[in-house]
């Protein structure tokens with residue numbers, strides 16, 4: 474939509490969040506609040522977006538990678554004053570200006586299109602998006618005349634007792650014909666309870682000066698709720714999370730208990746994958762097809778192939794190949810690259826390591842800074858001793874090797890392909906191909922030692 478501009482107000486501090494961070498950069502499902510609004514506007518087909526920033530301007534702007542224009546409102550003197558800052562960018566523009574608040578992350582492109590459509594169809598100078606609110610506390614109220622025409626908006630704090638009974642409220646989303654908007658902004662005053670320049674006063678100005686004003690009334694909806702504190706933030710996060718999960722379900726992903734899972738914005742999940750309860754998928758994560766994830770798993774910034782199982786495990790910044798099974802109780806982190814058909818069993822931690830196809834690391838193992846080849850068996854309790862107290866070193870285990878239980882691989886060390894390492898060995902030197910390495914002291918037997926030393930343990934009588 475070429476001749477439509479959107480102005481998003483995001484200069485306020487959001488004091489009710491009680492936060493060191495500006496309200497609009499608090500995240501919901503992995504995406505800052507303001508970006509939810511920007512994305513909804515973009516999805517409605519509007520590319521000319523102006524964002525008004527003020528409080529923590531640099532931090533707020535840094536969150537926005539979309540192509541938008543910024544204007545500053547160094548002092549927050551009200552919503553009307555905020556829009557005024559966009560004047561240099563709007564001056565001389567014909568057409569419609571959409572105004573939204575940066576604290577309404579639930580707004581959808583469908584509703585944005587609806588208000589623009591009604592505004593344009595009815596050839597109005599101004600349209601406000603309203604809704605009926607059973608508990609309108611804090612919101613601006615829509616004032617209508619006897620014939621039902623919108624005549625103005627009165628803020629909660631400026632309302633008379635009679636006006637406070639009005640349940641139709643201002644959602645904070647408007648369409649203005651740009652010329653009307655600029656003219657009415659010139660005429661705002663701050664003679665009100667908060668000594669602010671209210672954007673809402675533009676409505677009565679337009680009506681008094683012969684412009685057509687109207688309202689698009691939404692049915693009962695959560696979409697336009699402004700998020701002002703942490704309670705509302707949690708409530709909105711739940712709704713967005715549910716929306717994200719429902720989209721995955723519609724695309725062929727099974728969630729056994731969707732409400733117990735958290736799936737962040739942008740996560741991809743392949744068809745026929747089943748997600749068990751209490752699973753968190755976040756960041757830049759991509760799950761393949763036919764996987765089984767969870768219960769109780771957290772996968773962050775990671776990629777899995779198809780037919781992967783992740784049970785009761787934590788995976789961070791790693792990749793997992795097709796048909797690999799992870800868990801229960803495994804921890805894959807920081808640049809681990811696990812091949813296809815691998816088994817990473819219980820209580821195994823892998824850090825910054827490559828593990829080749831068909832390799833098994835079945836239990837109780839630490840692998841750090843290592844390159845483990847294909848078809849290797851890592852026995853129970855193997856530890857890669859990658860840290861000498863000062864530096865991290867690398868271990869390499871070649872293809873088809875067998876590392877017995879409770880082996881220490883003291884890095885830097887290389888175990889060549891096709892070799893065996895006896896259980897309990899501490900390997901500090903290279904193991905050549907096709908060899909067996911035993912690095913432990915031999916077993917000694919002292920016959921009848923127990924009897925000679927009088928150390929026979931008495932059997933306890935049965936109780």
Ligand code: UD1
Pocket residue numbers: 482483484485486525546548549550551552553554555574575576611612613614626628642643644645670671672673698699
């Ligand atoms: C505003 C409306 C109210 C409406 C409600 C809907 C006005 C005067 N009031 O009230 O009618 O029912 O939204 O949620 O418009 N902002 C700036 N600069 C400022 C002031 C605010 O950028 O100087 C931004 C804030 O960052 C926020 C948005 O405008 O994103 C709304 O401001 P807020 O203070 O939350 O307005 P409300 O009191 O909720």
Ligand code: CA
Pocket residue numbers: 576699700701
């Ligand atoms: Ca608000």
